[in-house]
Amino acid sequence: xxxxxxxxxxxxxxxxxxxxxxxxxxxxxxxxxxxxxxxxxxxxxxxxxxxxxxxxxxxxxxxxxxxxxxxxxxxxxxxxxxxxxxxxxxxxxxxxxxxxxxxxxxxxxxxxxxxxxxxxxxxxxxxxxxxxxxxxxxxxxxxxxxxxxxxxxxxxxxxxxxxxxxxxxxxxxxxxxxxxxxxxxxxxxxxxxxxxxxxxxxxxxxxxxxxxxxxxxxxxxxxxxxxxxxxxxxxxxxxxxxxxxxxxxxxxxxxxxxxxxxxxxxxxxxxxxxxxxxxxxxxxxxxxxxxxxxxxxxxxxxxxxxxxxxxxxxxxxxxxxxxxxxxxxxxxxxxxxxxxxxxxxxxxxxxxxxxxxxxxxxxxxxxxxxxxxxxxxxxxxxxxxxxxxxxxxxxxxxxxxxxxxxxxxxxxxxxxxxxxxxxxxxxxxxxxxxxxxxxxxxxxxxxxxxxxxxxxxxxxxxxxxxxxxxxxxxxxxxxxxxxxxxxxxxxxxxxxxxxxxxxxxxxxxxxxxxxxxxxxxxxxxxxxxxxxxxxxxxxxxxxxxxxxxxxx
Amino acid sequence: xxxxxxxxxxxxxxxxxxxxxxxxxxxxxxxxxxxxxxxxxxxxxxxxxxxxxxxxxxxxxxxxxxxxxxxxxxxxxxxxxxxxxxxxxxxxxxxxxxxxxxxxxxxxxxxxxxxxxxxxxxxxxxxxxxxxxxxxxxxxxxxxxxxxxxxxxxxxxxxxxxxxxxxxxxxxxxxx
Numbered sequence: 121x122x123x124x125x126x127x128x129x130x131x132x133x134x135x136x137x138x139x140x141x142x143x144x145x146x147x148x149x150x151x152x153x154x155x156x157x158x159x160x161x162x163x164x165x166x167x168x169x170x171x172x173x174x175x176x177x178x179x180x181x182x183x184x185x186x187x188x189x190x191x192x193x194x195x196x197x198x199x200x201x202x203x204x205x206x207x208x209x210x211x212x213x214x215x216x217x218x219x220x221x222x223x224x225x226x227x228x229x230x231x232x233x234x235x236x237x238x239x240x241x242x243x244x245x246x247x248x249x250x251x252x253x254x255x256x257x258x259x260x261x262x263x264x265x266x267x268x269x270x271x272x273x274x275x276x277x278x279x280x281x282x283x284x285x286x287x288x289x290x291x292x293x294x295x296x297x298x299x300x301x302x303x304x305x306x307x308x309x310x311x312x313x314x315x316x317x318x319x320x321x322x323x324x325x326x327x328x329x330x331x332x333x334x335x336x337x338x339x340x341x342x343x344x345x346x347x348x349x350x351x352x353x354x355x356x357x358x359x360x361x362x363x364x365x366x367x368x369x370x371x372x373x374x375x376x377x378x379x380x381x382x383x384x385x386x387x388x389x390x391x392x393x394x395x396x397x398x399x400x401x402x403x404x405x406x407x408x409x410x411x412x413x414x415x416x417x418x419x420x421x422x423x424x425x426x427x428x429x430x431x432x433x434x435x436x437x438x439x440x441x442x443x444x445x446x447x448x449x450x451x452x453x454x455x456x457x458x459x460x461x462x463x464x465x466x467x468x469x470x471x472x473x474x475x476x477x478x479x480x481x482x483x484x485x486x487x488x489x490x491x492x493x494x495x496x497x498x499x500x501x502x503x504x505x506x507x508x509x510x511x512x513x514x515x516x517x518x519x520x521x522x523x524x525x526x527x528x529x530x531x532x533x534x535x536x537x538x539x540x541x542x543x544x545x546x547x548x549x550x551x552x553x554x555x556x557x558x559x560x561x562x563x564x565x566x567x568x569x570x571x572x573x574x575x576x577x578x579x580x581x582x583x584x585x586x587x588x589x590x591x592x593x594x595x596x597x598x599x600x601x602x603x604x605x606x607x608x609x610x611x612x613x614x615x616x617x618x619x620x621x622x623x624x625x626x627x628x629x630x631x632x633x634x635x636x637x638x639x640x641x642x643x644x645x646x647x648x649x650x651x652x653x654x655x656x657x658x659x660x661x662x663x664x665x666x667x668x669x670x671x672x
Numbered sequence: 673x674x675x676x677x678x679x680x681x682x683x684x685x686x687x688x689x690x691x692x693x694x695x696x697x698x699x700x701x702x703x704x705x706x707x708x709x710x711x712x713x714x715x716x717x718x719x720x721x722x723x724x725x726x727x728x729x730x731x732x733x734x735x736x737x738x739x740x741x742x743x744x745x746x747x748x749x750x751x752x753x754x755x756x757x758x759x760x761x762x763x764x765x766x767x768x769x770x771x772x773x774x775x776x777x778x779x780x781x782x783x784x785x786x787x788x789x790x791x792x793x794x795x796x797x798x799x800x801x802x803x804x805x806x807x808x809x810x811x812x813x814x815x816x817x818x819x820x821x822x823x824x825x826x827x828x829x830x831x832x833x834x835x836x837x838x839x840x841x842x843x844x845x846x847x848x
Contacts, residue, residue, distance in 0.1 A: 168822050169799070170792035172717045184777070209846035243844065250845035253833045264834035274835035278845040288828035297822060349719070419827050428815060429825040438838045441847045452847075460791040460812065465784060476766050479682045479783060481699045487683075487791060490812040520719035520781065527777070567771050568780055617847065 127153045128643040129634075130338050130359035131317075132325045132374065135198020136620060137365030137607030139308040140245075140627040141634060145361075146315035147649035150638055153357060154317060155340055157324035157366070157515070158194035161201075162305060166295030170461055173346065176294040177524040182462060183369055183517040184525070187570040188395055188506055188532030190369040191462070194348075194523075196321050198367065199608075199620065200303040201295050203574075204432025204456065205280040206618040207248045209239050209625075213443030213450065217501070217613050219588065225612045227584050227593030229668060230626075237665060238625040241658035245651040246624070247302050251276040251434060255283050258418060258426035259494055260434030262405070263455035265414040267437050270552040277436050277454065277618075290430045290457050300431075311652035324515055325374055326354070328362060328603070329381035334641070336362045336602065341514060347522040351514065360641040361634060364597075365607040365627075368393065368576035369528065370516035372590075372609060375580065375597070377511045386598040388590030389580050393506025393530060395573030396499055397451065397614040399542050400458065401549045402467040403494040403559035404486060413556045425491040430457050433497065433618070440548075441616055448501050448537040451545050452616050453552075456497035464490070466568055470560035478565050494559065496549045500541035502614050504578055506532040532571060575619045580609035582626075594633035594669055595626070602637055606630050628662075632669040674728045675782075677754045679709035681761045682786035685807070693750050696758035702807025708796065709789035718785055727782060730775070738764045 128150040131138045138154060146152040159178055167174045179195035180202040193199040212232040217225045249255065256264065256276050264274035285300035292301055299306060313319065322343045329337045337356050344350035364371045372390035379385050410416050411423035418426065436454035443450075468477040469486050476483070509529040512518050517526030534542075546563045553559045564572065582605075583589025586598055595610050597603040606627040608619060615622055635647040647666070650656045676694035685703020687695050695705050714721050728751070735752035738760065739745070746755030753761065768779040788794040790808035793801035799821045802809050817823050840848035 168817060169797055170794055171797050172715070172794050174797075209842070209844070211847040248844075254829060254831050256830070256834075257828050258830060261830040261834050265830075268835035272835070273838040275837050275841055276845065287822075287824040287826075289823040289825065291823065347717075416830060418830065425813075426828075428813075428823075429828050431828075435835075438841075438847050441838075441840075460814075461788055461794065462784075464791045465787045476762060479765070479787070480762055481684050484683050484699050484703065484790075484811075487808070488811045488813075490814075522717040522719065525719065525784075568769065568783075621846075 124337065124356050124358050126358045127151045128359065128645070129361045129363060129638060130155065130357055131363045131365060132338070133198055133365035133367060133607060134196045134304070134309065134319060135193055135200060135365060135367060135607060136304065136624045137627045138198065138363065139304040139312065140624060141363045141365065141606050141631060142317045143308040143312040143315070143652060144631040144647070144649050145634065145638065145645060146312045146317035148635055148645040148647055150643050150645040152312065152317040154319045155323040155325050155338070156196050156319060156321050157343060158196065158321065159345055160196040160319065160321035161295060163297055163299045166297045168289065168291045168294065168297065172521070173523065174294070179295055180293060180524065182525050183528040184569050185528045185530030185532060188530050189569040189572050190528070190530065190576045191572070191574045192367050192369055192576065196319055197304045197309060201305065202293050203620055204292050205301050206277045206433045207280050207621040208278055208617045210615040210617055210622045211441045211443070214613060214615055217447070223585060225583060227582055229593045234665065235625050235629065237661040238629040239621060240661050241628045241651070242621060242624040244655050244658040246280050246307050247282065248278050248280050249283055250278050256434045257288060257430035258424055259430050259457065260455045262410065262414070262416060262424055262494055263496065264435045265416055266552050266558060269414060270555055272437055272439050272552065274435050274437050277433050281431055286431055288430050290428060292432050293459060307652045325366065326514055327374065327378040327381060329378065330383070331358060334602070335360050338362060349519045349522060360602065360643055361638045362603045363634065364603065364605045368579045368608040369530070371605055371607055372508050372579040373511045373516040373529070376508065382600065384599065386586065386590045388588060390508035392504040392578050392581055392588070393508065393532065393576065394502050394504045394578040394614045395506065395532065395571055396575040396577050396619060397502040397538065397541065397616065398573045398575060399498045399545070399571065400456070400564045401496045401498065401546060401561055402564065403496065403553045403561045404470070404489050405492045405494055405559045406557055407492055409557045413558055427457070427491050427493045432457055448541045449544060450616055451498055451500040451541060453545065453549060454497045454499070456495045458495050466564040466572065468562040468565050470562050478568060498542065498545040498549070499614065499616050500538070500545055501616060502538040503535040504613065505535050505538065506530055506579065508579065534571065575608065577608045577611045577619060578613060580605045581612040582610045583612055595630035596633065596637065602641060604630060604634050629669065632666050636670040674731055674751045674753050675710060675713060675724060676705045677761060678731060678765070678782060679704035679786040679789065681765050682783050683707070683790040684758065693754050696761065698758040701811055704786045704790045707790040707806060707808040708793060709786045712785050712789040712795040715795055720781055720785065734764060734768065
């Protein structure tokens with residue numbers, strides 16, 4: 121006879137949403153297990169290598185949908201290991217977004233003012249550098265200079281990068297070999313382990329069922345460490361509290377697959393997905409004009425030719441982040457590096473002259489100027505158009521390659537407002553970078569794998585209206601007490617900036633409610649852990665907000 | 673030969689020898705074929721290796737129909753897709769990967785791996801590919817790694833203010 125393993129709190133996923141919950145609950149005294157579908161790698165494992173099977177393909181996941189593809193993390197530490205570490209707070213107007221019926225999309229209790237203390241808690245826990253111009257890479261500097269030349273402003277982007285350790289290798293998506301990127305492997309996760317939490321890598325959660333005593337049974341498969349298409353025998357763990365944080369491309373899929381055993385899901389599960397309004401433009405720079413018009417030079421007489429150098433986004437244009445502007449016309453434009461592999465196929469030539477725009481001889485010519493590319497990342501307000509169809513047999517996608525590539529069930533048909541916003545942002549990037557012959561600019565094509573997001577959001581969003589939100593304003597799944605969602609799924613709308621900071625702040629904000637629910641289920645756990653390094657000012661900063669988050 | 677011709681359509685290269693039929697010779701320098709597209713496709717890690725025979729059969733079926741439609745008289749000594757001139761190979765592939773084509777997802781996969789062979793040598797260790805003169809990485813100007821096979825760039829910044837900051841920036845550097 122076998123007995124099912126038991127724990128107090130079962131956390132699904134080890135990215136921002138999962139790691140933060142695991143740390144606080146373990147530190148508060150709960151028995152915590154984290155199931156992570158990807159491998160557990162650390163700095164010494166992170167390779168500078170594009171070969172399939174290297175860390176590059178093991179730790180991230182590319183899921184092609186119908187009209188939208190998602191690039192996400194697949195490893196212990198989740199998105200924090202593969203992201204570019206930009207950590208801006210979301211602008212104030214984002215939280216005031218309304219539905220067509222004039223109702224607030226975000227819960228009334230969440231605004232920039234009420235979230236700022238939680239942002240502060242994150243900033244105390246994950247070292248974030250307010251970058252200055254000496255940290256800004258050639259690519260970021262070029263974007264700043266071009267913005268300035270066009271009469272715009274430009275800001276160095278706050279980032280979770282330790283400037284003393286960063287060597288500007290630009291391999292951030294393969295994991296940081298130098299521990300310069302302050303991923304969760306360096307703060308919340310070791311702190312959670314120190315308090316007894318256990319992490320089980322290569323455990324892919326498939327479904328959840330409810331036990332007679334009100335606890336939950338979470339079923340998982342074991343994934344082969346090299347070929348993720350290969351599944352070993354799985355198992356199940358019983359837990360009094362389940363925290364779902366598998367990412368906005370996987371959390372709704374697990375819930376959809378659980379519906380037969382768990383009961384009816386709220387309408388918002390698997391709906392209202394947002395790609396954070398993301399889209400990339402590629403500028404191919406005229407090196408001579410960069411020197412002549414912008415007055416930029418670097419070592420060895422070069423003007424730019426530095427696409428390979430850097431550390432992800434270092435400079436953004438925030439001129440359109442103005443709450444007085446109409447909805448769907450507000451966006452940010454951020455310099456970004458995207459590596460070869462998946463990062464070049466979608467770039468289009470400026471003048472295809474009747475031929476194909478993204479492959480063929482002209483595209484090859486464009487690739488020969490790759491060192492002079494500058495990628496600009498747009499984050500507009502989309503209309504939460506994404507919907508997940510019925511889940512695949514296992515996981516969040518049908519895997520094609522041994523790692524990295526799968527076919528998912530997301531459908532995304534961009535609304536007119538989204539298309540207009542992208543067109544507006546495209547035109548502005550073109551205006552800035554084609555001015556005075558600096559570059560030729562084209563958008564990435566949506567014709568190949570649909571639109572493309574590296575920041576999936578809102579597939580199980582929080583809100584006040586049960587008809588349109590999957591979660592209440594404390595991240596608890598409606599109709600399923602004791603199940604909480606703390607990842608990007610919970611973020612209700614596009615943010616117009618990189619979302620990691622907001623996902624993390626919302627996860628921090630969800631903890632008091634999870635602790636209360638755990639206590640009600642007989643778990644001896646307390647709220648109030650300091651930051652992972654022992655700092656306590658963040659804890660004091662949120663004290664006044666606790667009563668509203670621990671209400672019945 | 674058919675798959676080589678497909679990869680060469682995505683990233684064209686120069687003929688490997690005067691009688692090369694698969695590579696159309698539509699561009700100077702090595703293309704996807706010389707970059708190792710076949711080695712990548714045939715590696716089971718990609719997930720397409722077992723379906724390559726289907727790709728070949730389907731592509732040649734499409735090429736046969738295309739030739740009939742456009743009045744071409746393909747050379748029967750090579751597979752129908754290989755027999756198409758480069759511009760026609762391009763036009764056929766463009767149709768197959770266009771939004772709305774029922775087999776689009778299938779063909780997009782083949783384009784992805786054709787491109788990845790060229791732009792990232794995904795079938796080889798990157799440092800070894802560069803050392804061996806991989807044509808794609810060389811054409812893109814990707815530099816050699818330093819000690820330990822790792823890249824480091826001590827010089828990385830213009831090192832001076834290059835724009836005015838947005839007036840509504842918080843002390844922590846975020847939008848207000």
